Amino acid sequence: xxxxxxxxxxxxxTRGQQVTxxxxxxxxxxxxxxxxQALGQGPQFIFQYYREEENGRGNFPPRFSGLxxxxxxxxxxxxxxxxxxxxxxxxxxxxxxxxILYEQYFGPGTRLTVT
Amino acid sequence: xxxxxxxxxxxxxxxxxxxxxxxYQTSGFNGxxxxxxxxxxxxxxxxxxxxxxxEEKGRFSSFLSRSKGYSYLLLKExxxxxxxxxxxxxxxxxxxxxxxxxxxxxxxxxx
Numbered sequence: 001x002x003x004x005x006x007x008x009x010x011x012x013x014t015r016g017q018q019v020t021x022x023x024x025x026x027x028x029x030x031x032x033x034x035x036x037q038a039l040g041q042g043p044q045f046i047f048q049y050y051r052e053e054e055n056g057r058g059n060f061p062p063r064f065s066g067l068x069x070x071x072x073x074x075x076x077x078x079x080x081x082x083x084x085x086x087x088x089x090x091x092x093x094x095x096x097x098x099x100i101l102y103e104q105y106f107g108p109g110t111r112l113t114v115t
Numbered sequence: 116x117x118x119x120x121x122x123x124x125x126x127x128x129x130x131x132x133x134x135x136x137x138x139y140q141t142s143g144f145n146g147x148x149x150x151x152x153x154x155x156x157x158x159x160x161x162x163x164x165x166x167x168x169x170e171e172k173g174r175f176s177s178f179l180s181r182s183k184g185y186s187y188l189l190l191k192e193x194x195x196x197x198x199x200x201x202x203x204x205x206x207x208x209x210x211x212x213x214x215x216x217x218x219x220x221x222x223x224x225x226x
Contacts (some may be wrong), residue, residue, distance in 0.1 A: 004157075033213060042119075042202050042216030043158070056211030090157060096212075104214060106150075106157040 003027060004093050004107035012113045013081050021076045021110045025093030031055070032074040033104060034066060037088040049074055050096055078112075086114045117141045119217035121203050126223045127193055135188045135201050135220045143208025149177050149188045150202040152219065158202055162188065190222075198224045 003026035013019050025032050031050045035043035045058035049068035063079040072093070078085055088111050092104035119139045127133040139147070146165040150158035164170055164179035164186060176189040190197055200221050204214040 033211075035214075035216075040218070042204070042218045043214070045211075045213040045215070048211045048213060056209070056213060058213070088155075092214075094212075103148075103160060103163070105160070108157045111155075 004091060004105050006089075006091050006107040006110050008110060009108070010111045010113075012115060015081055015083060015114055017081050018077065018079045019081060019112060021078075021089050021091075021112070022073065023076070023091030023093070023107055024073045025091075026105055029093040029095050029105075030072050031094045031096045032068055032072065033092045033094070034074070034076050035090040035092065036060075036085075037090055037109070039087070043090055046076070081114045083114050086112060088112075117205075117215050119203055119205060119215060121201075121217040121220045123218065124221045124223070126225060127190075129193055129195060129224055129226050131193050132189065132191050133193060133222065135190075135203075135222065137186045137188070137203035137217055139184050139186070139203070139205050139217075141205050141207070141215060144181065144205060145208045145212065146206040147177075147179055147186050148204045148206065148214065149175075149186075150204065152200045152202055154200075161201075193224050195224050195226070198222060 005024045033048040034046040037043040047057040052068045068074045088109045091107045094104040149161040152158040162177035200219040202219045203217040207213045
């Protein structure tokens with residue numbers, strides 16, 4: 001157990017809909033990164049939030065957006081869902097200090113299925 | 116470009132030793148991680164290398180050669196519960212420190 005929690009565990013949506021996924025970071029961690037993991041593939045970096053601001057983004061379209069709250073929890077929002085968005089969405093929390101990002105701890109993930 | 120290569124699948128016998136290789140080509144390097152991921156679960160941290168050489172942690176060891184862009188994870192005294200996917204990931208040198216993952220190696224341990 002890493003202390004990182006995600007909700008919901010599973011979700012089924014229809015193409016074109018919108019979805020919000022949530023992540024609570026481990027106590028003391030100020031940075032949250034989101035990854036998308038398609039079946040049989042390694043996780044792909046979506047973006048990272050540090051102190052409530054986006055701090056880097058991977059190769060994902062603008063319909064993927066996020067938020068980080070003062071308590072460092074985070075949301076991932078995906079608009080206009082496409083079939084290819086079906087994946088496991090992982091949240092990873094870590095601590096950033098002196099410009100260094102320390103080890104990332106992963107939550108259990110949210111399995112999103114788009115039909 | 117950024118590229119991380121691992122074998123897709125490996126099979127080994129309970130009690131044996133297995134080595135999972137990883138080669139990488141990335142624009143920046145700030146450490147290499149190995150994670151274990153059981154089906155449907157989150158990746159869990161196994162090891163971290165930032166300098167060349169071998170890091171040992173119980174039954175698991177990881178090796179890094181930065182000049183060759185090469186790492187391996189060595190699993191000794193294999194157990195059935197070691198059947199899982201093993202992910203090699205390079206940490207980006209830039210501010211985000213994002214992890215760049217390989218596709219993972221699915222290891223099946225047989226009796």
